[in-house]
Amino acid sequence: MTDFVNFALYHAWLIPALPFLAFVLIVFGLRRHEKAAAATAISLTGISFLLALGVAGAVFSRPELVEKPLVYSARWFSMAGLSVEMGCLIDGTSAMMLFVVTLISTLVMIYSTGYMHGDEGFTRFFAYLSLFAASMLGLVIATNFLQLFVFWELVGLCSYLLIGYYYYKVSAREAAKKAFMTTRVGDFGLLVGIVLIQTFLGTMDFVELSGKLPAFAKEAPVLLTTIGFLVFIGPIGKSGQFPLHVWLPDAMEGPSPVSALIHAATMVVAGVYLVARAFTMFSVAPEAQHFVAYLGGFTAFFAASIALTQREMKRILAYSTISQLGYMIMALGVGSLTASMFHLMTHAYFKALMFLAAGSALHALHGKADIFEMGGLYRKMPWTAAFMVIGAIAIAGIPPFAGFWSKDEILVMTKLHGFTGLYYLASVTAFMTAFYMFRMVFTAFFGKENPENHPHESPVSMLVPMGVLAVLSVVGGLVGAPFVAKGFGYWVRYGAYHHPEFHADVAGISVLLALLGIALAWTIYGAKKVAAKDLAAKAGFLYTLSYNKYYIDELFQWINRVFADGTGKILYWVDLYIVDGIVNGLARLTAFAGERFRYVQNGQVQHYALVFFASVVFIILLSGLLGVTTAGVQSGGVAG
Amino acid sequence: MNFSPIAIALLAPIVGAMLLIFIPKDERRLIRWIAAFSMGIALLLSLAAYFMYDFVKGGFQYTISIPWVKELGITLALGADGLSLPMLLLTNLIGFSAIFASWNIDKRTKEFFILLLLLIAGVMGTFVSLDLFVFFLFYEVVVIPIYIMVIIWGSSKRVTKEYAGMKLTIYLLIGSAFLLVGLVALYLNAYPAGQRTFLMSALAQASFSESFQIYCFALLAFGFGSLLSMFPFHSWSPDGYAGAPTAVSMIHAGVLKKIGGYGLLRIGVLTLPLGAKFWAPVIALLAVGNVAYAGFIALAQKDLKYVVGYSSVSHMGYVLIGLAAMNVIGVNGAVANMFAHGVMSALFFAMIGWVYERTHTRWIPDLGGLGHQMPRVATGMLLAGMAGLGLPGLVSFVPEFTIFIGSFAAYPVLAVLAIAGVVITALYTLRVLANVLFGPRRAEFDDLQDIKGPEMVPLVVLGAVLILAGMFPWYLMDMVNAGVQPIVDTVLAKVSQMTALGGGVK
């Protein structure tokens, strides 16, 4: 056992390498063998999961790793003044992430064997999933900013490919493009930030940086804050923070397993993870950190307010993801790495569960997405409905489900660190979360059945992964509960260990708000005591604003059309008629001059002779003149 | 004389072309295979030269030196260092692929392949010659086949192929005219009569006055810069690529352009460091012009080849700003990026060639959903496009990142503007990929065949390089560094020495 644990610790690079191997095998050999491709992907990712367990075990057996991470790396490329390495950095945080990512990846792959059954691109799908798992795991174990950025972009590529998986659908194609483009804007900031870090601090290595940063913060606080802001632009794009969140709801065009794996549990938390990895930097740049906190809190509230009025099941989940990511970012901003990572973990369980359950429902309804066209699904799909309810309770924050413990910790930390305003905002968001989640549950899974639908329960291959996640959504939060000694916070933390405290007031209020939200949802959508339409009419302007997502998409489209395309058209005109115009103009001038000067060639020999003789005379005179001048200069030189 | 793989690699296409002269013109299969075979030999030899390079020894290796015109100091000197080997390898990779990309040419097959082989040999020669005169000679050899090939085998769209061919040739010639003046000035000013030589190594050791350096570098920068499509001397590039046949576009965008960057570094910066230092800020400014200006224009294009043409202009901005940074990191990045851009633009042009050959259109609104019928072409385009927008794991990320680091140290504001270029690049690349490859299936393309057999070679060869060089960048970066480090060290030493000694020697 110890042997395996040690092996896993020192061969952690195998964890991303194995799914990559699966990708290569599928692309170059198993493209026509569906079963073999799925088996390869699942088994190799499964082995990665076992190795991740081994790494976690290693961290448990060596508590010193939490404060002094184990780092080993190899040269990627280098030259005088710039050296980049690729390697593994193992500490509590990365071990936790490895566990979560490999677990969810394996489960989603198993689920996909059922969900994607019969799809013509079955093996392509598994190849992409494997590549994604490899990239995400490479990101998790990154030892430096550039390695992180490399895999950061690769998960972006996989996300692009998977959102656009149904590439023949125009909506999927556009969504994929939008996702790549929007995150690219964020990557620009991150890249500039990384360039600044390398230039001014001379290294991109996380461990070295945490040594250098405190001194640097005293020397150049403004510069550091700038770097902090720039680096944070990356997570704004990747983790769907306002205003670059627009791609995430559209990303639901991808198959549901993709939404569960990438756009709920793993890739979108890469931004959160990046901020966690750069936590030293933010902890010494308070302005940047406060910005992180407030933007996270605002996004949480903002996205929840949009989720209230959406009609498509996966879009509601997507906005809820944005909102929950806002919580995680806010937790980092208020200075609690533990709370953020804890919520990241529990959110991965219950949000993956909900997306898979949503996928199960959509699978049964052949892609019908509007929740108001569903209804009463629990009769035909009891398991799916049960899983969705478990997920909804977990995200609403009812004890003892997983979401309660992590959300409670975020709220406690926000309040304790003096961000009272954010605390209230987050509490209101918790209320809204409970409301919109149960709005969806009551509308889609309970109430009257829609006679047009003929749903059926999903196969075992889909139910088993959901079952595992459901169990984790129920009990997964207990590892960080206040009554556990040396719980989650002991292993995943920044700085000294603080035992989580239980604040009856915070917990009480949040549970009360959540119950209130559920009750309200029941009144409107379950019991139908109040008509939803009347409410919408009363809210009027606000409802329209929320339903249209505050018109942010339109704003970006406008910028894209007017600024980018407009500039392109203007410059193209300049290029054609001015730059190239000058070139063609010169050519035309030459032709024109030839046209005029050819008349000099008039065929009269005597003319030529005259010109010839005149030229000779001119040259003689000129050389005479020049000779005089030279002599003059020389004599002048002598005289001087 | 010792065995020199680069000399034989240089001879292989020339011998192939001479052989082709004696093949009857109807033997198309034989003609193609002879061309492919001779380029295969050249490719293998250049691969061998690349991987047998002795890093410990460094400097120029595989050298050959035959006195040619002693009175003028002209020597037929060949050799390769860390700067020329990647370029040599690139030439052969693209040349080899270009042969297969022209596999289906039926019009005057024999003449086409003879000219193509001569073109490749000419480009290769410029990268391995150590003598300025021989360098220039090879450079001029390149011009003739290009002109003929564009005029005969080109395609007329927005501009006629005749116009494109003329523009390409005249621009090349104007550039080379300025170059010639600069080179002759270098030759005359370096040493007194009797000791004059065209050997680059000797010229690099000569000392020139600062004012001479400034005006001579301006001549060279104009000549090489217009070859590298430096803004605003770039307008030949999109039109030229659009008119040229696939193979010429591949070679022109892939390697021929790179002679500009190569010459600017090897001749301009190395021999005239003060001139380079004087003009560097101007070049950096124009480079940002390249990146942003051409990037925005690429957004407005509807013809596939124009998109890639303008994107190529835009990418050359990164090369220029890296060179203008004049530090080890920036110059390393610039040279590596020339390699990277070569591979990916050649792949892109090859794929566009297949699309055009089958659909007879390059007009983006007329295309769509080609991923259904031609998944292999789609893969190639996706790879090239992703490399174009600098995706890590593909060849161009590491060079671009290196350029950003290097140029930020010299010109922070311009560097940030250049980095912003990655957003524009992503925008037009993703648009093209989405509109051409994805979307609903179109019935009119249903009977199109995907590439197969020899047609796969460009995709396999260039795609493999794209991925492998991206995953294992040290193979490229170490080689480039072996060439760049000594050059930059020399240049910096010269600059500090001259500024320390003379201050303002005018």
Next chain:
Amino acid sequence: MTIGLEHYLAVGAMLFCIGLYGVLTKRNAVAVLMGIELMLNSVNINLVAFNRFVAPADFVGQLFAVFVIVVAAAEVAVGLALVISIYRLRDSIHVDDLNLLKW
């Protein structure tokens, strides 16, 4: 006064100018040829004069003059032949009419 080099040169120059005038202004091709002859002869005078006053020992000047005379004879022969053949073809030896080689 003694006749010196300058006098010979002056005669040569005058002869040359007369010849040139003839070449540039006469419309008749034969007259143009005659003008050319005058110019050649002026050169001969210069050559001989230089030989006499600058380097009387060797006969390079005279030699050159003989060469010029020979070439001039040949030239006149070819030139007149051309004029005759042009006359046969175009019924004119007016140089204004002989402008086929224009733009």
